[in-house]
Amino acid sequence: MRTDELLAAAFDNIEGVVTRAVDGLTVDQLAQAPAPGANTIGWLVWHLTRVQDDHVAEVAGTEQVYTAQGFAQRFALPFDDRETGYGMDVEDVARLRAEAVTLLDYHRAVHAATTTYLRTLSDGDLDRVVDEQWDPPVTLGVRLVSVVTDDLQHAGQAAYVRGLVT
Template sequence: MTPIELLKEAFGRLEEAVPEVVDGLTDEQLTHRVGPQANTIAWLVWHLTRVQDDHIADVAGTEQVWTSQGFARDFDLPFDDAAHGYGQTTEEVGQVRATAEQLSAYFRATYAATVAYLDTLTPEDLDRVVDTRWDPPVTLGVRLVSVVNDDTQHLGQAAFVRGLLA
């Protein structure tokens, strides 16, 4: 297995799991908070997808799926189109409202863009520095693993909340 195949496998696991977390949930369940400041399933899935979309578009040099495919318009959230959830207040978390179908569609489109980008890479590309704001500078490989890690954590949180709804 090549490093690119390994990354595709990791992102593919997310693509399989996101629909399992949201499918069949009502809008009320998607926005349920287990505590007054807790994240909702809708916010967690929207956020993990926004971060993946933002980071992949950045390293690929492309427009984000969020805007290029009309998801920002479709979701109609009260945030700037560049918002991806990082640093949002508890009130803003509560403003993310979307159906299971919207969340799944956005993730599937972002996943497709991710795989299309991964298909352009060679193993040597993973050593390219993509962010010099850190010490040591962040390589493409590190950035992609970071996205998988962040997505996995948030997906696990969403699955946990779904389990509490049963």
């Protein structure tokens, strides 16, 4: 198995968990916090997808799926189109109301863009420095593993919340 195939398998796992967490839920269920101040399924999935979209588009040198494919308009959220959810407060989380089909369509489109990008990579590409603001500088491999780790954590949280609200 090549490195790009390994990374694709990890992103496939995320897509599977996201689908199981969201599929068939209503807008109200997706927006239901399991406790005061907790994140909702809808927000968790939107956020993890926004982060993947943002980070992969940056390293791939492409426009984000969110704006390129009209998802910013479909969601019609009261946030800047560059918003990924990082640092949002409870009120911001509560503002995210979306249909399951919109969340899943967006996640699947980002997943497709991600896997397309991964197929262009060789093992040597993973050592390329993509962010010099850290010490040590962040390589492409580290950035992609970071996205996988963060996304799986949030997808698991969404799956857990589904069990609480359904």
